[in-house]
Amino acid sequence: MTLSFIQNIGGASLIFFLLFGILYTIFWIYCLVDILRSEFKDPNMKIIWIVILLFAQGIGPIVYLAMGKSTKTTYSS
Structure with missing residues (x-):
């Protein structure tokens, strides 16, 4: 099943999915x-945050970047 799916994907689509995965x-x-x-x-x-990043694979990093800054300590020097 997977092999036939990969064989039917065009070259541009395969490069797109590979590039998206790497990014x-x-x-x-x-x-x-x-x-x-x-x-x-x-x-x-x-x-x-580590648990959210591990178990919410699709949206974990996006949620962290959107909400994580408010949970960090700020240093005033």
């Missing part, structure tokens, strides 16, 4: 590294 993986890794390097107001928020 999404880079985006996901960026969010994971940002979570691990950041300090949060609540110590449990780091674990919560």
Whole structure:
């Protein structure tokens, strides 16, 4: 089934899906590294964001970038 699907995809579509997958993986890794390097107001928020990133694969990084900044601590120096 999968082989016949891959054989029926055109070359441009295959390149598009491959490029999208690579870009999404880079985006996901960026969010994971940002979570691990950041300090949060609540110590449990780091674990919560990692769980959201792992289990909400499609929207996890987008939700983190939209809402994660409000949960980080700010340094005034």
